[in-house]
Amino acid sequence: MNVLHDAPFEHAPGAMSRHAEDPDWWRGAVIYQIYPRSFQDSDGDGIGDLKGITQRLPHIASLGVDAIWISPFFTSPMLDFGYDVSDYKQVDPMFGSLADFDAMITEAHRLGLKVMIDQVISHSSDRHPWFVESRQNRTNPRADWYVWADPKPDGNPPNNWLSIFGGSAWQWDTSRCQYYLHNFLASQPDLNFHNPQVQDALLDAVRFWLDRGVDGFRLDTINFYFHSAGLEDNPPLEHDQRNAKIAPAVNPYNFQEHLYDKNQPENIAFLKRFRALLDEYPGTTAVGEVGDAQRGLDIVAQYTSGGDKVHMCYSFEFLSQEPLSPMRVRSVMETFQEKAPDGWSCWSFSNHDVVRHASRWADQVHDRDAFLKMTTTLILSLRGSVCLYQGEELGLTEAVLDLRDLQDPYGIQFWPTFKGRDGCRTPMVWSETEPNAGFSAGRPWLPVPPEHLHLAVSAQTARDSLLAHYRDMLAFRARHAELVKGDIRFLDGGENVLLFERIIAGSTILVAINMSEQAAELSLNLENHETMADSGAAGWVENGALKLPPYGSWFARKGGRP
Incomplete structure (x- = not known):
């Protein structure tokens, strides 16, 4: 090798x-x-x-x-x-x-x-001029720029939608006597993309x-x-x-x-x-x-x-x-x-x-x-x-x-x-x-x-x-196009090793990453693979087997340069 x-x-x-x-x-x-x-x-x-x-x-x-x-x-x-x-x-x-x-x-x-x-x-801030205008009444030029809805007959919000920040996604507005939608904070009204x-x-x-x-x-x-x-x-x-x-x-x-x-x-x-x-x-x-x-x-x-x-x-x-x-x-x-x-x-x-x-x-x-x-x-x-x-x-x-x-x-x-x-x-x-x-x-x-x-x-x-x-x-x-834009194909590396190839223009880089705290050993067909010393990887090949220390990795190229 x-x-x-x-x-x-x-x-x-x-x-x-x-x-x-x-x-x-x-x-x-x-x-x-x-x-x-x-x-x-x-x-x-x-x-x-x-x-x-x-x-x-x-x-x-x-x-x-x-x-x-x-x-x-x-x-x-x-x-x-x-x-x-x-x-x-x-x-x-x-x-x-x-x-x-x-x-x-x-x-x-x-x-x-x-x-x-x-x-x-x-969404925007409720202090954005668009929302300041929109909330004034139901007839202004930007009245439909945010998501407004009437309450249910009992006064509750129009539906059960929830905010990521907790509670209902609807906030009551006293100017329009309607609810407006906010998927996040009540001060972040949702814009109406249907407009x-x-x-x-x-x-x-x-x-x-x-x-x-x-x-x-x-x-x-x-x-x-x-x-x-x-x-x-x-x-x-x-x-x-x-x-x-x-x-x-x-x-x-x-x-x-x-x-x-x-x-x-x-x-x-x-x-x-x-x-x-x-x-x-x-x-x-x-x-x-x-x-x-x-x-x-x-x-x-x-x-x-x-x-x-x-x-x-x-x-x-x-x-x-x-x-x-x-x-x-x-x-x-x-x-x-x-x-x-x-x-x-x-x-x-x-x-x-x-x-x-x-x-x-x-x-x-x-x-x-x-x-x-x-x-x-x-x-x-x-x-x-x-x-x-x-x-x-x-x-x-x-x-x-x-x-x-x-x-x-x-x-x-x-x-x-x-x-x-x-x-x-x-x-x-x-x-x-x-x-x-x-x-x-x-x-x-x-x-x-x-x-x-x-x-x-x-x-x-x-x-x-x-x-x-x-x-x-x-x-x-950055030095290797395979890693930047190449395709990927996964191989069987066992329970602890992620094994895959990155491929571009007839050139392949084999990547092995030990994701565990225990050393790992893989028996692979490494014919025609060249260890990429510039990777700084800690793995090595010994007697035909790939050996990886805990959390170690190894890179090898197969084929010509792209």
Whole structure:
């Protein structure tokens, strides 16, 4: 067996400029999510901002990712921290200005990073001028821009729909003497996508940011855009199906099968309108967030197939509490392949809405660092694009906060059984010695957990650090087209080893990942396979058998270079 060596990868600004002429750069791209409130504060008010993002872009570029996704920074009362937009075309002053955004996107592009921004268009803030006008009466020009309905004869809401944030999805309004729909907070009324004027206005806002040079969008709650115009009651969900959920277990939202409040067929036509707009700007893309526990992969398949809707979606398969295993990973991947042979998914293990996977999964293992290196290797080897969440490259764990420190209305509502999302939103740790870990000169909006300090960027300079592993694995992925855009075929690796091939243009990379704490040994036909030494993998071949240490991996190429 030969050992194959590749030229070393230089982590340098502009390294990702290879995508400049590739309109399909998004296919297999690695996207780094920035939660702006918690990334870097430049003015000492304790809240991260756009200038802070610009300041820290070199760190992101040094990782070797392809793009950044910035969570909302638009004008907002911040009752849901920017996911309640009151002006789709302005930067909230706490984050800076449009000039700061323009400077940030210029610097990102100079460093070879694409820029994607959140678009929260299923709902707005109740302080948005559209809603302020809509709620005045039933005859104003925007009276039908939101979802209004009369009460039942007994005064109750028009149906049994529930809010993800708890309680009824309907809020009584005394001006119109009607209920309005809110799938989230009562201060986040749902826009009425059945009205073409609403669609036009939202697409106009999307065009505004395209004209400013953004490369794509993350579409929040993409399957919530349309509701059933008939306002039918949702049926109850069978008890044995309630274990699959996108809301915390204490939330009765999980008790319903959400047939009528989301996932409506009319959404397809709107997504085609959205895609047609993006196609006017070559090289732009969109990734949709699919929030559904029962049929998430079906919706992802539907929304990404055919090349005329969104380019890619992600669902909650790998954002749930369910532990990782070779069988589970293979099942999710093969199910998606079967449902959407021409579709494309985007995988993530952590984001701003769920418990960080460094706690969700790694709290149950003895060697957290080895486990997190394994999950890094795993997600960067699977077919699909990838979203990495700020701080996961450092191994940040879920912060445990006191009730007095909580900011998230979700956590305050369901405390103490569910503590909300603040634990994954604490500030990025840049320095183990600077005040507030280098995040801010002022008091941070959420505390910096003391247990995060030893994980700071400045502390992870060793070649065996988790941060170094992310950089090495991202560089390895970028060097090999099989891992970026290739097909995938799973093989039998037994109970503990995920074994698969990535294939493109006649070239195949065999990937073996031991997902357990025990060493593993596989008897494989490795004729004509060349071990890829540049992977930094820990596995080896001895007497014709592949040996993998706990959480170890191994890569080999079969066939010529693509």
